[in-house]
Amino acid sequence: MSGATSMASWLVAFDSALVAHPDRRERILAETEDHLRDSVAARTTAGGDPESAERQVVAAFGDPEETAAELGPDVLGSVQARWARAAGRFDRWRPRHPWLGAVPTAAALMAAPTLAPLASGGPASLFTVLSFVFVWLAVGVAARAVPVQPGSGFWSQATTWRADRPVAAGWAMAGPFVGIASAYAIAAVAHGHGLALARGLPVVLMMSGFFVAVVVVPPRRWHRAAGFLARPPTMRAVVGIVVVPTVATACVGLVMIGGRLALPLLAVAAAFGTIAWAVALGRVDRLRRRLPVNPAVAASLRWAPLVAVAIVLAASGGLPRPSWFVPTLVIFGAIRVLPVTLRNAEARRRSIASELRARSSAT
């Protein structure tokens, strides 16, 4: 028994015991609160005083834990509750080991192409699998060297430069795209593929457009509001911003030219690219929480560059193994998008609970 005597405290106890997805949770709470209010109003109209009416209504409605147990749990709510416990443990570790933040993305990036051949029914060579395991381990180790400040990310690091070094900041932010474009151009010219160059340019333009539209232009005000501009860049940040994308893009360029070192270089490029991407995503994550759009729509923005690349590559016939590519995207999406969705659901659950607690303490 909860011992709740007021409507607000009953709802708090009910909310804590309820295992339901936030959409259903909100509906159930709204419905139950409506019912309790109607009952109190009816008793008050019949001549009772509001306080005792509320006590009687709450007692008549029954035990909040039992009521919650009868209503739930739903499958999504159970998954989300388990996830929240695991994520809670992860979040406690993360401040002590900031590089852990890069691991889920790195794992997803590595697991997707590793598992994709299996999912597509194609034979996965041991060498391919081992190379991805190597890259995954390399990411874990290399991520320690990534510039990590509280709430840091590739773009926030670059943004900190804008206050006093706007030109350098602009180059730093444009660097990866210029690098990718250059690598592509070098490779295309080296192979004599003028047409391929023309096909690949839209990819670079789309990725650049995405970051300019989502990261650079609209959030300027948010950057300022969050005090990012006030934070001076550290030497590690400077090195990280310059070295990580440069090494990654240089490796990609060399791989595209070809040669015996192509596969190891690809592994190095993937590792560095993963770090840059993971850190950048951390920044996008923080920003998208402030976007005045549906969280699911905002979350999907993260994958816009990948989807754009996939569409353009597919349209231009540039996918060497399309049967691998689709499972790669699906597996990557499942590994990364599902946890993000569950995390959003947990954040909503907490916000509902804190609103109820605030109302309970106000009464």
Place this chain on the structure above:
Amino acid sequence: MADSLRAELEMLLLAAVRREPAHGYAIIEEMRRRSDAVVDLPESSVYPALHRLERDGLLASSWEEVGGRRRRVYAITKQGRTRLGERRMAWRRLVDGVSGVLGEAT
């Protein structure tokens, strides 16, 4: 026995909204009124039952503005009407049977 009680509760809830859609509190009040307070369901059992009926496709619900407030309103579906008809027949058979045992004319 628990299944039987659940079936009866579902029959009552379907019957309460067969004429017009209603929200949870109104459904309970309507049942009290129609039965002269004989049917006084425990309030906490009504919402789980309404959710179950909705999940099974026997009721459909939507948010509506009722008396200046936003309410979750339940309406019976075609499938719900069919189920209500079946439950009613089963209930009448049961009442007739019990009355026969008790020696009462129906």
